[in-house]
Amino acid sequence: MHPIYRLLHPHFRYTMEINALARAYLINADGIIEQTFSPGKYSLELCSVAYGKLWRFDTESLPADLILRGMAVEDQAAEHGLKLTIEDYPYAQDGLLIWSTIKQWVTDYVNYYYPDASHVKEDSELQEWWTEVRTKGHADKKDEPWWPVLNTQEDLIHVLTTIIWVASGHHAAVNFGQYHYAGYFPNRPTIARINMP
Numbered sequence: 001m002h003p004i005y006r007l008l009h010p011h012f013r014y015t016m017e018i019n020a021l022a023r024a025y026l027i028n029a030d031g032i033i034e035q036t037f038s039p040g041k042y043s044l045e046l047c048s049v050a051y052g053k054l055w056r057f058d059t060e061s062l063p064a065d066l067i068l069r070g071m072a073v074e075d076q077a078a079e080h081g082l083k084l085t086i087e088d089y090p091y092a093q094d095g096l097l098i099w100s101t102i103k104q105w106v107t108d109y110v111n112y113y114y115p116d117a118s119h120v121k122e123d124s125e126l127q128e129w130w131t132e133v134r135t136k137g138h139a140d141k142k143d144e145p146w147w148p149v150l151n152t153q154e155d156l157i158h159v160l161t162t163i164i165w166v167a168s169g170h171h172a173a174v175n176f177g178q179y180h181y182a183g184y185f186p187n188r189p190t191i192a193r194i195n196m197p
Contacts, residue, residue, distance in 0.1 A: 007160065008160070008163065011167040012167055018175070029041075055141070061099075061161065061165065066082060070085060079096075091173060095170075098168075099161070120152060126150065
């Protein structure tokens with residue numbers, strides 16, 4: 001078993017299943033989202049337009065996301081190398097603790113299996129996987145200049161930390177609180193067919 005597969009498998013195992021179910025029942029044509037969100041059948045078209053304009057792998061890491069949204073600035077003297085622009089921001093505070101822990105674990109793991117850059121560059125299975133991620137998984141963005149290359153341990157550490165963050169900490173933050181946030185309809189109505197009392 002490839003060591004990177006072994007590292008990523010626990011983080012993908014149920015997230016991939018949840019996302020497959022979402023594609024089958026939530027975001028399919030005439031699915032729950034289209035039936036219950038105000039834009040109706042245009043809901044997913046609007047999401048697709050936003051994805052096409054906004055999604056970039058290099059901004060999926062938590063630090064890059066916080067900086068991009070103006071929630072943090074780089075500051076090497078600050079914890080995690082970032083100074084939050086809103087100090088009481090639990091998503092960032094807790095997220096950076098999780099991000100740093102993931103990054104340390106990935107750093108130790110990668111440095112164990114790839115003691116120098118040549119091991120990263122010469123791992124054909126790793127390089128083919130990363131090519132497939134870019135060219136098949138994101139075929140519409142395969143030629144974008146912002147895709148990281150896997151030439152060094154640091155490159156691999158950043159890519160893996162980002163992937164694990166998105167599949168774990170980020171996914172939990174945006175997915176698992178949905179019912180608490182939107183389960184009480186007046187709190188977050190997706191559509192209203194009659195006036196509220």
